[in-house]
Amino acid sequence: MLRLIALLGLLATVVSGSQVTFADLNVPWDAPPHLDSTDNSLFSAVNSLLQRWPNTLYKNGASSMLCGNICFYTFPTTGHTIIPATMPIGTLLYHGHTVEGVPSVLEWVALDFEHAYLFCRQGPCYVVSFITTRDLRLAYFDGSSAIKWGNGTLDTQDMLTWGEPLSGRCTDEIQRIKNLCAWGKTFGLDGFVRMSYNFEVMVCDFSAGLKVVSVQNHLPKSVPELESEDDDLKYQPQSNPRPSAQTEEKPCPPMSRSSAIGPQPDPPGGWKGSLPEGYTFDFQPLVTGSWRNRSPGETRMHVDYSGLVTFYDTALASLIVSRRGVPRGHHRLLGISANDSARVHAELAEVFGRQTRGSGVDWGSVTRLIVERYAGRLETLRYTLEPVATFNLNATQQAALVRFQFLTMLVPYMTTDSVPTNASWTSSIVERCSTPSTSLIPASLLTPQERRIQGSVQGTLHEICRRLTVMWVDAFDIEAASEERAVVALENWRVHVKELMDWLGWSVWVDCNPACNPDAMCYLPSWPSFREGDIQDDMTPRCISSVSRAGQPTIWV
Structure with a gap:
């Protein structure tokens, strides 16, 4: 009774x-x-x-x-938390590109040089460094929210950008950042925080709260030739800015490595020895990301717990029904009702429009x-x-x-x-x-x-x-x-x-046992930098070399 x-x-x-x-x-x-x-x-x-x-x-x-x-x-599912965050004044940020110039609006920046250097895949490498001139107001999507996968990692962002979670992965990221920044402008947001193997910030306006520190032409990276045409991983981008919710749940094919491979870059005058080898140096964002593996995590931004909006709110009755009998690793937002979606949007508007803590x-x-x-x-x-x-x-x-x-x-x-x-x-x-x-x-x-x-x-x-x-x-x-x-x-x-x-x-119970040697790191398969031979569904921690990964090509998306 x-x-x-x-x-x-x-x-x-x-x-x-x-x-x-x-x-x-x-x-x-x-x-x-x-x-x-x-x-x-x-x-x-x-x-x-x-x-x-x-x-x-x-x-x-x-x-x-x-x-x-x-x-x-099952690799992977969706984040369930959207929370206000602040990046303090005096924080350094980096933007890497193969074309010289300073971005103006709607671009991505990294919190570590190694992450920005990653985007100089071959040819010239220009890294722009910025410093925050005031506290930046941000929104943080938890989980692996920068993973562009079909199993729901983008669901919370889809809720804001297109008003509903979508099954398709091949969404237009430029349109996504435009929609997010348009939504955030109402509340004075400067950008959005996501994570894959490292944290990134989607910046809405580089003229607001950021100052250029330097624009430097860094060493180009060499890229080993592919052994055979079979190694080429085909990529066909999808331009549809709003994919159907009925899109088949599967990942976009990774970017073709051959599309980024041209003539080997010439070293600068007076240089001796090898240039930084691309596949090896492209592994370094995983290393720097691992520095934020455990508490206190990424300390260059601070979240406001009083504004944590969660799709695990049991008042969202439609999601309770959709979760029943479903393993927790498969929880999605696809089952959310129009009423519950409106409820979350109203709560987000109240939280980000709030003047008090x-x-x-x-x-x-x-x-x-x-x-x-x-x-x-x-x-x-x-x-x-x-x-x-x-x-x-x-x-x-x-x-x-x-x-x-x-x-x-x-x-x-x-x-x-x-x-x-x-x-x-x-x-x-x-x-x-x-x-x-x-x-x-x-x-x-x-x-x-x-x-x-x-x-x-x-x-x-x-x-x-x-x-x-x-x-x-x-x-x-x-x-x-x-x-x-x-x-x-x-x-x-x-x-x-x-x-x-x-x-x-609790994730504290999942670790490499025995512990890794000093020249290795404990690793989990992390999009988009899977190691050759990784089984993407197998999240068993393993020790891998943190010194060199030559011959272990990075799969790019």
Whole structure:
């Protein structure tokens, strides 16, 4: 009956347009998250903003799946977050091209020289450097939002540029930036931030807030000859500025490498030795991008959490329906209704037109502290539950070690009445454990977007604390249990820990193991710079050389 009441409560909340949290449902402490809860996805999105690794691994910007030592993901899906961002005064930006000149309007810039140098594919190489003369107002699309793929990485941008998410990938990027800048002009936006293997800024007007520092003619890059015509990757650009939503979901063929290959460039007078080799140097943006893999991520811009707009808002009922039964890696915005689309557009207009800021709570720090508190300990718990980790111990001894892990994580929330003689001993542990300090902030200080984040924090904490407490009840007297009971308990705990870590899906658990040598980097397949032999669906971390990749051609789009 309680569960039925909870479900009815959820339905009423969705219809009324409010964000659903576990606490809103008034369900028993040991009830699992509702099937349609997005607390874990929104929590992950907040914790991953401006970090390259999670937004490469989970290209939809929030969804995630723990997969142990080998990861297989459908490559890739769509970002779910649009958030205001600011780039401070005094930030350097770079624009690379084979033609001398300073861009005026509607162009892309990089935050690192190596990224701009990438666009000098052969021939002269002119890199213009700029410095911001004031804070730039930007909008940031999370996930791998610069990946031009057919699985939805551009969905959030499509919502702004064409009013609906589109299946086709071969959209006109010039038309896209024109539409985005036209929308942003209403709110005084200077540009938009996206990410693939590195972060980029789509600049709407180079005469506003930017000053040219230098225009330099850099060394040209040599390009190895192709071994055979079979290596040529054909590319046919599509000029249709507004593709149909029914376009077949497949990637555009990559740009022809041969189309960029002409006579080898002449070195400058007095130069000795080889010129920078194109395929090798084109790998360097991955290296510089990896510097922003983990927290604090890209520090040359700052997001405003009080304006975070998410398509994981459970008030968007049409997307709840479209996500049911669909693996999180396949979540798209294609199922959004006209009413829900209008709702998001209205929220974006309110957020970017807002003259005041929210509470000032650093929600990124709030989520990061939770990950820091539990990520390593949950991984230790999973390891302790493995037979290989407790060699020469019987089941009762191993269970006692696991009990210690539970106690370590829950003792901050236990009092002297946290024993079975107290009828509420379990629910009080969960309540203390899953109530973050941010719950004490007056609701009047929070924006609607912050209240969603607050709910996702509490919902995520609730599931962590619920699982730990369920296991603690079984472990409370395990030290005196029989061998048979300990065997059963250990197996149950393995299931609980796996399900919890799968549900959380934190990217901190996915890394190269063993760690890479100093001359290598931990790598995930990253469009448009796939390594030769990469399986684009296989997101297993691997060590690759960060010194040279000659003979490993870059696939360009």
